[in-house]
Amino acid sequence: xxxxxxxxxxxxxxxxxxxxxxxxxxxxxxxxxxxxxxxxxxxxxxxxxxxxxxxxxxxxxxxxxxxxxxxxxxxxxxxxxxxxxxxxxxxxxxxxxxxxxxxxxxxxxxxxxxxxxxxxxxxxxxxxxxxxxxxxxxxxxxxxxxxxxxxxxxxxxxxxxxxxxxxxxxxxxxxxxxxxxxxxxxxxxxxxxxxxxxxxxxxxxxxxxxxxxxxxxxxxxxxxxxxxxxxxxxxxxxxxxxxxxxxxxxxxxxxxxxxxxxxxxxxxxxxxxxxxxxxxxxxxxxxxxxxxxxxxxxxxxxx
Amino acid sequence: xxxxxxxxxxxxxxxxxxxxxxxxxxxxxxxxxxxxxxxxxxxxxxxxxxxxxxxxxxxxxxxxxxxxxxxxxxxxxxxxxxxxxxxxxxxxxxxxxxxxxxxxxxxxxxxxxxxxxxxxxxxxxxxxxxxxxxxxxxxxxxxxxxxxxxxxxxxxxxxxxxxxxxxxxxxxxxxxxxxxxxxxxxxxxxxxxxxxxxxxxxxxxxxxxxxxxxxxxxxxxxxxxxxxxxxxxxxxxxxxxxxxxxxxxxxxxxxxxxxxxxxxxxxxxxxxxxxxxxxxxxxxxxxxxxxxxxxxxxxxxxxxxxxxxxxxxxxxxxxxxxxxxxx
Numbered sequence: 001x002x003x004x005x006x007x008x009x010x011x012x013x014x015x016x017x018x019x020x021x022x023x024x025x026x027x028x029x030x031x032x033x034x035x036x037x038x039x040x041x042x043x044x045x046x047x048x049x050x051x052x053x054x055x056x057x058x059x060x061x062x063x064x065x066x067x068x069x070x071x072x073x074x075x076x077x078x079x080x081x082x083x084x085x086x087x088x089x090x091x092x093x094x095x096x097x098x099x100x101x102x103x104x105x106x107x108x109x110x111x112x113x114x115x116x117x118x119x120x121x122x123x124x125x126x127x128x129x130x131x132x133x134x135x136x137x138x139x140x141x142x143x144x145x146x147x148x149x150x151x152x153x154x155x156x157x158x159x160x161x162x163x164x165x166x167x168x169x170x171x172x173x174x175x176x177x178x179x180x181x182x183x184x185x186x187x188x189x190x191x192x193x194x195x196x197x198x199x200x201x202x203x204x205x206x207x208x209x210x211x212x213x214x215x216x217x218x219x220x221x222x223x224x225x226x227x228x229x230x231x232x233x234x235x236x237x238x239x240x241x242x243x244x245x246x247x248x249x250x251x252x253x254x255x256x257x258x259x260x261x262x263x264x265x266x267x268x269x270x271x272x273x274x275x276x277x278x279x280x281x282x283x284x285x286x287x288x289x290x291x292x293x294x295x296x297x298x299x300x301x302x303x
Numbered sequence: 304x305x306x307x308x309x310x311x312x313x314x315x316x317x318x319x320x321x322x323x324x325x326x327x328x329x330x331x332x333x334x335x336x337x338x339x340x341x342x343x344x345x346x347x348x349x350x351x352x353x354x355x356x357x358x359x360x361x362x363x364x365x366x367x368x369x370x371x372x373x374x375x376x377x378x379x380x381x382x383x384x385x386x387x388x389x390x391x392x393x394x395x396x397x398x399x400x401x402x403x404x405x406x407x408x409x410x411x412x413x414x415x416x417x418x419x420x421x422x423x424x425x426x427x428x429x430x431x432x433x434x435x436x437x438x439x440x441x442x443x444x445x446x447x448x449x450x451x452x453x454x455x456x457x458x459x460x461x462x463x464x465x466x467x468x469x470x471x472x473x474x475x476x477x478x479x480x481x482x483x484x485x486x487x488x489x490x491x492x493x494x495x496x497x498x499x500x501x502x503x504x505x506x507x508x509x510x511x512x513x514x515x516x517x518x519x520x521x522x523x524x525x526x527x528x529x530x531x532x533x534x535x536x537x538x539x540x541x542x543x544x545x546x547x548x549x550x551x552x553x554x555x556x557x558x559x560x561x562x563x564x565x566x567x568x569x570x571x572x573x574x575x576x577x578x579x580x581x582x583x584x585x586x587x588x589x590x591x592x593x594x595x596x597x598x599x600x601x602x603x604x605x606x607x608x609x610x611x612x613x614x615x616x617x618x619x620x621x622x623x624x625x626x627x628x629x630x
Binding site for chain 2: 082124125126132133134135136137140141143144145146147148149150151152154155173174177178180181184
């Protein structure tokens, strides 16, 4: 069991500029904290999505605490990598990652979707420092990242661009317009990540509009396709390494995940896609995650 | 303070030139001056005239193919990285097909994307209704953060394109397909966000945009023969709207006719009426496409059939003056 709270010096290092390059063990511990944040802020707000944020928690933590070259204190640092969640509805994890990494105070998480907070239901560049492009209408983010990748190519800038997509989102036609574009222009500074949890609001992705064989589809669009266990931090880091080393093609990582991962009664149940836990359910979930609402909300309010 | 007035009087034969050529030429000049300028096109390089830019600056020209939604968001990504992207396609696709992308990714983020919508209006001609964009003003002006310019001729399109690059924020530019009369010159004043008084008058004001500015000036000549003096306003910027000028025209002339090559619902006329009813209500008449789709035909015969000629402006002026005097 990882420690319940991190020492202050750990918080400071988590806010550092540059790539943190944390190892799998440290990332696993941070991912547990991220899951506690997600359940706590959803319990407080009583609105928002539970399933996707929990399935993204492990590779999201690896992205923010290992891979990305960013400076949370200076979100528009010219040498930064660019990250974007095309699935805007997973704001619980986006904001948790941002706050834990130091973009804004942890206490802001307790005003998720609130009138007097900045943390909008879907990410808003106008409201939240560090959100570069607003999102919420599915299918648009990979195109945005293609534009960022083209800008880097024009400027001969070495930045890398990471775009998190959903598996249900693969049903949007614009995804494939962007996939065709990035394949055509061989944008090897671009890395797509798909939260492949096989669930969407109405049920199983394959029952609604099947997307399989997904890897073959991306290969056919001239992408380098990698797959990983989206809950195994060592395997996620391996995929990031391979993506970074690949030249001449964009890379997409199919991260095989479980919706609601980490909370027994949410896991693999599509009905948890778009709703928050009730207070008593949140308490059970947080106990499974080794804390309580009282303890974790206090940590957030103090942060 | 009274703004500068440039009375434009037209010769019998007016030079004809494409507005979209003003767009294409301005992009090259912008590209020379500012390395941030990037141009994107959706498989319409020749007809949107961005081909001039493509030849001069191939490294800053991005061919996106037939994927307007993708193009809108790629432009957003470029703008997020400090570029000033101009995208070019037909207005039907820029305003309708990519409307969600314009709303959510571009406008909500307030990104510095410039949208060039070519082939606006019924005068697109033989291609028919699908390609005759006539809803752009209503769509674009309803989206927060968006600005919109509908220039009247070649020179004004050139100036509008330069002004769009200077303005920080998303701008939609609408231009047409056909050669249209050049009513302004290189020296005619153009200020983003301000209407231009093209001719003075006391009895009514004709407020027009796009090619209808020419028709308004011709209508003014016909009205003058009957002893009626009409002020003509070129309201090239649809958003932000020059509310002070509209209010002044309502007060000083007591009657307004609007003229646009666009649907009557929510277009220039609607925008002007919103200001007039709030500030100084006066009788208004609308020359516009009356809530119907276009059709194939020659541009000139379509302009006649859809009631978008100087004679239609004159008829609207007569109606509005009758209502004015009936008060």
